[in-house]
Amino acid sequence: MSAYPKDLDQGWRRRLRSRVLRWYDQNGRKLPWRESADPYRIWVSEIMLQQTTVTAVVPYFERFIERFPDVRRLAEAEQGQVLRLWEGLGYYSRARNLHKAAGVIVRDLDGRFPEPADELKQLPGIGPYTAGAISSFAFNQPAAILEANTLRLYSRLIALDIDPRGTEGQKKLWKFAGWIVSRKRAADFNQAVMDIGSQVCRPVDPKCSTCPLMPSCKSFEEGRQSEIPLKNPKPQITDITEVSIAVRKGGRFLLRQHADNERWAGLWDFIRFEVSDTDVANVQMPERRRAKATATLSGQQSLFGDGGAESLSQLPPALSQRVTELTGAVVGSYEPITEIRHAVTRYRIRLLCLVCDHESGRLKQGTGYQWCSQSQLRELPLSTTGRRFATLLGSCK
Ligand code: SF4
Numbered sequence: 581m582s583a584y585p586k587d588l589d590q591g592w593r594r595r596l597r598s599r600v601l602r603w604y605d606q607n608g609r610k611l612p613w614r615e616s617a618d619p620y621r622i623w624v625s626e627i628m629l630q631q632t633t634v635t636a637v638v639p640y641f642e643r644f645i646e647r648f649p650d651v652r653r654l655a656e657a658e659q660g661q662v663l664r665l666w667e668g669l670g671y672y673s674r675a676r677n678l679h680k681a682a683g684v685i686v687r688d689l690d691g692r693f694p695e696p697a698d699e700l701k702q703l704p705g706i707g708p709y710t711a712g713a714i715s716s717f718a719f720n721q722p723a724a725i726l727e728a729n730t731l732r733l734y735s736r737l738i739a740l741d742i743d744p745r746g747t748e749g750q751k752k753l754w755k756f757a758g759w760i761v762s763r764k765r766a767a768d769f770n771q772a773v774m775d776i777g778s779q780v781c782r783p784v785d786p787k788c789s790t791c792p793l794m795p796s797c798k799s800f801e802e803g804r805q806s807e808i809p810l811k812n813p814k815p816q817i818t819d820i821t822e823v824s825i826a827v828r829k830g831g832r833f834l835l836r837q838h839a840d841n842e843r844w845a846g847l848w849d850f851i852r853f854e855v856s857d858t859d860v861a862n863v864q865m866p867e868r869r870r871a872k873a874t875a876t877l878s879g880q881q882s883l884f885g886d887g888g889a890e891s892l893s894q895l896p897p898a899l900s901q902r903v904t905e906l907t908g909a910v911v912g913s914y915e916p917i918t919e920i921r922h923a924v925t926r927y928r929i930r931l932l933c934l935v936c937d938h939e940s941g942r943l944k945q946g947t948g949y950q951w952c953s954q955s956q957l958r959e960l961p962l963s964t965t966g967r968r969f970a971t972l973l974g975s976c977k
Contacts, residue, residue: 592796593759593760595795595796596737596760596793596796597760597762597769599792599793599795599796600762600769600772600773600776600792600793601762601765601768601769601772602792603772603776603792603793604768604769604771604772604775605768607775607779608768608771608772608775609775617717617718617719617720617767618718619693619714619718619719620650620651620654620693621645622713622714622717622718623678623693623706623710623714624641624644624645624678625637625641626709626710626713626714627674627677627678627705627710628640628641628644628669628674630671630674630710631670631671632669632670632671636669637669640665640666640668640669643665644665644666647661647665648662648665650691651682651685651686651691651693652682652686652691654678654679654682655679655682655683655685655686655687657679659676659679659846660846660960660961662675662676662678662679663675663676663846663847663961664959664960664961666961667847667961667962667964667967668964668967670964672844672845672846672847673705673845674705675846676705676845676846677704677705677706678705680704680705681703681704681705681706684703684704685703693714693718695715695718695719695721696715696721696723697711697712697714697715697721697723697724698711700714700715708724708726708754709725709726709727711723712724712725712726712757712770713725713770716761716766716767716769716770717767717770717771718767720765720766720767721766722758722761722762722763722766723758723761723766723770724754724757724758724761725757725761725770725773725774726750726753726754726757727774728777729773729774729775729776729777729778729781730757730773730774730777731744731745731753731777731809732744732777732781732783732809733773733776733777733781733793734753734756734757734760734773735749735753735799735808735809736781736786736797736798736799736800736805736808736809737793737796737797737798737799738756738798739798739799739801739802739804739808740752740753740808740809740810741808741810742810743809743810743812744809744810745812776791776792776793780792780793781793786805786806788800788805815926816926817923817926817927817928818926818927818928819927819928819930820854820927820928820929820930821854821855821856821857821860821929821930821931821932822852822853822854822855822929822930822931822932823852823853823855823860823863823899823931823932823933823934824849824850824851824852824931824932824933824934824965824966824969825850825851825852825899825903825911825914825934825935825936826850826851826917826933826934826935826936826969826973827850827851827903827907827909827911827936827937827938828935828936828937828938829937829938829951831953831954832951832952832953832954833850833951833952833957833973834850834851834907834909834938834943834949834950834951834952835848835849835850835949835950835952835957835960835966836848836849836851836947836948836949836950837948838963839948843924844963846961847961847962847963847966848952848960848961848962848963848966849962849963849965849966850933850966850969851903851906851907851949852931853902853906855898855899856898859896859898859899860896860899860932862896863893863896863899863914863916863932863934864893864916865916865918865919865932866916866917866918892913892914892915893913893914894912894913894914895911895912895913895914895934895936900912900936903936904941906944906947906949907941907943907944907947907949908941908942908943908944908947909938909941909943909949910938910939910940910941911936911937911938911939912936912937912939913936913937914934914935914936915934915935915936916932916933916934917933917934917935917969917972917973918933918968918969918972919931919932919933920933920965920968920969922964922965931965933965933969933972935973954974957970957973
């Protein structure tokens with residue numbers, strides 16, 4: 581098949597464009613980043629929206645813009661300040677690249693965003709979709725865009741019968757996206773197709789009977805809208821167990837910043853490593869509900885305060901040895917704080933959060949571990965689980 585079905589001609593394209601734009605004029609969504617054509621705001625919002633829902637992004641976007649209202653202010657900031665504002669949004673390489681690209685725009689381009697998508701793609705963290713979005717939304721350039729919603733919508737419109745995420749499928753869809761985008765109202769057109777994809781041409785149960793594009797839709801014509809786009813095989817999920825250990829000395833805790841080549845680069849975290857189920861077979865965790873209600877940091881006293889079941893227990897040798905190997909600190913007993921379940925890429929993680937008092941041992945040089953006060957914990961950018969743990973420790977009230 582060609583970039584678009586052979587029987588789709590200029591007339592088909594003209595009718596489709598006018599249906600899309602008419603729908604947008606009546607139904608376009610009002611979102612904070614649509615209020616202006618400022619490439620900076622569009623760029624920040626598009627980066628935040630990658631892998632994240634609109635509802636989750638709105639408060640982050642507003643806080644971010646308030647703190648860094650333009651590209652120069654972002655370029656001047658420390659990376660840690662940017663990561664702190666990003667905390668909880670995940671995929672932190674997005675924030676690091678945003679900061680890096682701001683530096684390039686200010687230093688090499690006199691603070692101005694390039695208009696063509698091809699030039700925008702040269703900046704750190706700006707892929708083909710984001711380049712097309714900035715180019716079309718900010719500068720009304722007829723640039724192609726393709727993300728989850730338009731991928732589904734376009735696949736159905738042309739009844740794409742190959743995997744839309746494979747190399748060949750991507751090539752065809754990008755070509756189609758460049759062919760179909762309106763030359764005069766590229767910004768409105770691209771916003772509209774994303775909205776129609778998310779609100780009307782939904783992944784399951786598309787609303788074909790009320791769809792403005794139904795008369796142009798090949799999948800609808802062929803009755804194949806539930807089988808297109810072709811599904812990609814589900815990734816294999818692996819279950820793992822990790823421990824996060826807050827080693828305490830006086831009112832301070834041991835943390836380190838993740839290196840550039842590690843998961844959550846730039847963020848800080850307590851000691852954390854993978855363990856076997858045998859290693860933690862005897863670790864007693866409190867019920868999650870109870871831990872949330874009762875765990876507060878109170879000097880050297882038990883976190884559970886009532887002398888109940890979660891009193892001090894000896895840390896399993898495999899865990900205490902690993903803490904010493906990693907940091908040089910010697911710890912003995914632990915208090916269980918909480919258990920967090922979360923997922924990272926293809927891993928489903930059970931994370932056991934424990935507090936241990938430092939008994940002896942000097943910190944090893946070159947490991948990056950540092951004693952951090954509670955006020956530092958409030959300021960430093962932490963991983964999402966690190967922040968939840970720190971909050972239970974009573975450090976982020
Ligand atoms: Fe999607 Fe149905 Fe509209 Fe086709 S007619 S674009 S399948 S909602």
